[in-house]
Every structure is written in structure tokens, then in C-alpha cells.
Amino acid sequence: GESVGLHLPTLSVQEGDNSIINCAYSNSASDYFIWYKQESGKGPQFIIDIRSNMDKRQGQRVTVLLNKTVKHLSLQIAATQPGDSAVYFCAENTAAGTGFQKLVFGTGTRLLVSP
Amino acid sequence: DTGVSQDPRHKITKRGQNVTFRCDPISEHNRLYWYRQTLGQGPEFLTYFQNEAQLEKSRLLSDRFSAERPKGSFSTLEIQRTEQGDSAMYLCASSLLSGAGASLKYFGPGTRLTVT
Numbered sequence: 001g002e003s004v005g006l007h008l009p010t011l012s013v014q015e016g017d018n019s020i021i022n023c024a025y026s027n028s029a030s031d032y033f034i035w036y037k038q039e040s041g042k043g044p045q046f047i048i049d050i051r052s053n054m055d056k057r058q059g060q061r062v063t064v065l066l067n068k069t070v071k072h073l074s075l076q077i078a079a080t081q082p083g084d085s086a087v088y089f090c091a092e093n094t095a096a097g098t099g100f101q102k103l104v105f106g107t108g109t110r111l112l113v114s115p
Numbered sequence: 116d117t118g119v120s121q122d123p124r125h126k127i128t129k130r131g132q133n134v135t136f137r138c139d140p141i142s143e144h145n146r147l148y149w150y151r152q153t154l155g156q157g158p159e160f161l162t163y164f165q166n167e168a169q170l171e172k173s174r175l176l177s178d179r180f181s182a183e184r185p186k187g188s189f190s191t192l193e194i195q196r197t198e199q200g201d202s203a204m205y206l207c208a209s210s211l212l213s214g215a216g217a218s219l220k221y222f223g224p225g226t227r228l229t230v231t
Contacts, residue, residue, distance in 0.1 A: 008155065034219065043119075043206050043222035044158065089157045091219075100146060100171065101210070101219050105157025 008087060010110040019077040019113075023090030023106045028071060031096035034103065035064060035075045037086045044089060047075070077111075085113045119223035121207050127229045128197055135193045136226045140209030147190050148219065149182055150206040151175065158206055164190060165212070197230045204228075 013019050025033065031052045036044035050057045050064045050073075057064050063076040073090050087108045095102035120139045128134050140147050145166050150158035161180070163171040166187040176182075179198075184190040194201055204225040210217050 032218075036222075041224075041227075043208075043225050045222070046218070046220040049218055091157070095171075099213075099217075100163055100165070101148075101217065102160050102163070102171065103150075103158075103219060105159070108155075108157055 008108045008110045010112060012112045012114065013080050015080065015082060015113055015115050017080050019075075019080045019084070019111060021075045021077075021088050021109045021111065023073040023075075023109075025071050025073060025090065025092040025106065026104065027092060027094050028068070029096050030092035030094055030104075032093040032101070033064070033066060033073055034091045034093075035062075035073075036089045036091065036105075037084075038089060038108075039086045047088075080111075080113050082113045082115055085111055087111075119207055119209050119221050121205075121223040121226050123226055124224060125227045125229075127231065130197060130199060130230055132197055133193065133195045134197060134228065135191055136205055136228075138190045138192070138207030138209075138223060140189070140207070141221055142188075143211070144209035144221075145187070145212045146210045146217070147184055148208040148210075149190070149192055150208065150222075152204040152206060152225070153202075161192075161205075194228075197228075199230045202228055202230045 034049045035047040038044045048059045061078045065074045090106040091103040122137045147164040149161040152158040164184040179195045182192045206225045207223040
């Protein structure tokens with residue numbers, strides 16, 4: 001399949017390590033944030049979300065941290081596996097209060113996991 | 116339920132031709148979104164439907180683009196007089212109206228358009 005991102009920032013880790021992917025968002029009024037995983041030739045796959053009234057949320061092997069003061073999100077993946085290799089995007093909902101989601105996506109980070 | 120589906124998966128067309136893509140959302144989902152993704156970039160919002168009503172359109176959606184959702188189920192996106200700059204992956208997503216189901220958790224596999 002075609003490459004999702006040709007010149008993306010890349011994070012290379014060893015299998016079993018913890019990974020941290022960072023994202024800066026732009027709109028201080030954004031009320032909701034999502035992390036997606038995207039593999040080549042596929043649509044974005046939802047990983048985890050967080051609302052602006054929270055600063056941390058945990059899922060299975062993943063944790064999202066939100067720092068509204070500096071408009072920063074991070075995604076932590078525990079015990080990274082080769083199957084986690086993909087491009088990861090953060091997205092912010094810029095349509096706060098409207099009832100629908102108008103997502104603005106970040107640049108994306110390519111995660112490469114070596115066995 | 117098989118999730119959001121899109122057809123075709125790939126489309127190659129010559130500049131100036133018209134193309135139409137189809138999106139079938141998850142059956143009970145009221146909301147349907149179209150996004151566009153170019154190589155090396157994240158997806159960009161194009162338009163949004165609530166049932167059959169198109170409620171929001173991006174400035175990216177020039178007058179060569181038209182989207183419909185006539186019966187509040189499947190949607191079509193048509194591009195007239197295609198240009199090379201239209202080459203991209205066109206993504207569809209769907210969600211429920213409210214609550215946790217309103218999150219954009221379900222994207223389709225996309226339609227990859229190449230304009231030669």
C-alpha cells in the first residue's frame with residue numbers, strides 16, 4: 001500500500017519499550033481530543049479520547065495526557081509491539097458547543113517498532 | 116455490522132473528468148462526515164451531514180465538489196472537472212447524534228483518487 005506519511009517525524013523504539021508521542025494543538029477553545037492510528041492504505045483507527053475537563057485518561061496499554069496550559073497532548077503506549085508500527089495523529093474538535101465534531105488533525109508521527 | 120464502507124477503494128481518472136464516490140455509514144448512525152487526506156498530511160474536514168441535511172461545509176469544498184445524503188443513509192461525493200490537486204484519499208466517517216457515540220470513532224477505509 002502507499003505510504004501514509006512520507007516526511008513525518010519518526011519515533012523508533014524497541015519491542016517492549018514504552019513509547020511517548022507528542023502533539024501540540026492550536027485552539028484553546030477545543031473541548032475534545034482524539035488519538036488515531038493509521039496504517040498504510042487504511043483509514044484512521046480510533047485509539048483513545050479525552051475531554052478538556054480531564055488531564056489524563058487510560059485505556060488498554062495506552063494513556064493520554066492533556067496539558068491545556070501549554071496546549072499539549074501526549075500518547076503513551078506501554079510495552080510497544082511491532083503491530084503498533086503506524087502513523088499516529090492527534091485531533092482536536094474545534095466545533096465546541098455545536099454538537100458535531102469538526103476535527104483538526106495534527107501533523108502525525110510515524111512509530112517504528114523493531115523486534 | 117461491518118463498519119463504514121467506501122466505494123471504490125481506488126480511482127484513477129484523467130484531468131477534467133467527473134468522479135463520484137460512495138460512503139455507506141454504520142446503519143444507525145445519523146451523522147456522516149467527509150474528510151480529505153493528502154500524502155504526508157492529516158485528514159482535513161470537508162463536510163458534515165446530520166441525517167439528510169448538509170449542515171457544515173469547509174472552504175476546501177469548492178463549487179466543483181458536491182456531496183449528498185438523499186435518504187439519510189449512504190452519501191455520495193462528486194468532483195466535477197477534476198484537477199491534479201484533487202488527488203488525495205477521501206475518507207468518510209460516521210457517528211451517532213449524542214453521548215459517547217457522537218465521537219468520531221469510525222472511519223471508512225477511504226477512496227484513493229489519482230488524477231493524471
